[in-house]
Amino acid sequence: MRGLTGKRAIVTGGGSGIGAAIARAMAAEGAEVAVLDLSRERAEAVADEIGGTAITVNVVDPEAMDQAVADAVEAMGGLTCMVNNAGIGSLEPMHEYTPKQWDLLLDVNLKGTFNGVRSAVPHLRESGRAGRPASVVNIASVSGIRPTRGEAPYGAAKAGVIALTMSGALEYGPDGIRVNCVSPGFIRTALTEFAFAVPAYVEAIEAGTPLGRTGTAEEVADVVVFLAGDQARFVTGVKIYFRSHSTLLPSMRKRTAAKCLRRSRPTSSRSSKTTTTREMFANWRTSSNGPSS
Numbered sequence: 001m002r003g004l005t006g007k008r009a010i011v012t013g014g015g016s017g018i019g020a021a022i023a024r025a026m027a028a029e030g031a032e033v034a035v036l037d038l039s040r041e042r043a044e045a046v047a048d049e050i051g052g053t054a055i056t057v058n059v060v061d062p063e064a065m066d067q068a069v070a071d072a073v074e075a076m077g078g079l080t081c082m083v084n085n086a087g088i089g090s091l092e093p094m095h096e097y098t099p100k101q102w103d104l105l106l107d108v109n110l111k112g113t114f115n116g117v118r119s120a121v122p123h124l125r126e127s128g129r130a131g132r133p134a135s136v137v138n139i140a141s142v143s144g145i146r147p148t149r150g151e152a153p154y155g156a157a158k159a160g161v162i163a164l165t166m167s168g169a170l171e172y173g174p175d176g177i178r179v180n181c182v183s184p185g186f187i188r189t190a191l192t193e194f195a196f197a198v199p200a201y202v203e204a205i206e207a208g209t210p211l212g213r214t215g216t217a218e219e220v221a222d223v224v225v226f227l228a229g230d231q232a233r234f235v236t237g238v239k240i241y242f243r244s245h246s247t248l249l250p251s252m253r254k255r256t257a258a259k260c261l262r263r264s265r266p267t268s269s270r271s272s273k274t275t276t277t278r279e280m281f282a283n284w285r286t287s288s289n290g291p292s293s
């Protein structure tokens with residue numbers, strides 16, 4: 001028997017990157033999976049591939065999320081795991097974020113996670129009452145504890161996701177619902193493609209990472225599979241952080257990715273740290289997969 005046989009899971013942002021890897025891994029372990037995404041095309045592509053259900057929704061809209069979760073529950077015949085993964089990012093000097101950009105980043109990353117919990121809990125409770133163990137897995141980020149320069153709203157939102165996870169573990173433990181979160185480091189997806197185009201950036205990340213390389217979406221997915229499964233039946237309120245030079249190896253901190261990138265540029269273009277960071281990521285504003293500001 002596979003590890004998630006009998007489980008019924010929703011994965012938000014399941015149409016791309018880490019969410020798609022989670023949807024595939026959960027299905028491979030025997031779960032029924034509903035792929036929720038802003039993009040109909042991406043949700044359908046992944047759902048078709050794994051024999052799941054595709055639902056188009058914006059996680060920011062609470063009523064739409066209620067409906068999407070209810071539709072997924074009806075299609076699957078229940079819900080035992082909610083994976084709140086949908087997210088977007090952006091890099092700007094803190095004072096240059098517009099209020100609209102701030103709202104968007106907080107809305108998708110933090111409110112979207114809250115909406116997912118809010119819509120899923122009644123169904124997860126029902127599963128719990130019927131003797132089917134239930135859980136929530138939130139996808140946060142190491143930026144929630146150690147943001148890099150330019151990530152102010154993203155880091156703040158992800159810190160909120162980590163706090164939300166701990167509150168959820170306390171509140172829903174008595175209902176038999178476990179709530180955990182996974183904080184990936186630097187994973188190659190549409191969200192980070194811009195940075196993988198700069199070899200010095202990737203080298204700097206890898207040099208400061210205990211295993212000497214960046215992780216993959218599949219490696220994040222494997223941890224989510226564990227947390228969603230019954231082998232983790234006594235695991236709740238846990239925050240799993242991937243990597244990292246900044247979280248584990250303080251001595252490497254000086255060699256930040258930004259510094260490496262600056263070194264790779266002609267001296268004439270090194271004006272100030274802030275400007276350089278902004279320039280370096282000029283091709284990347286709000287991630288290509290998210291709603292634009």
Ligand SMILES: NC(=O)c1ccc[n+]([C@@H]2O[C@H](COP(=O)([O-])OP(=O)(O)OC[C@H]3O[C@@H](n4cnc5c(N)ncnc54)[C@H](O)[C@@H]3O)[C@@H](O)[C@H]2O)c1
Nearest residue numbers: 013016017018038058059086087141186187189190191289
């Ligand atoms: N890639 C990384 O290095 C990394 C690191 C840490 C955390 N994360 C987190 O992992 C999660 C997945 O990121 P990814 O790298 O796979 O990104 P991605 O851009 O590849 O995928 C994100 C998916 O979320 C969907 N989405 C965006 N906004 C949405 C909305 N409002 N409603 C519904 N769906 C929406 C997109 O359509 C897309 O399919 C995010 O929460 C991200 O913050 C990623």
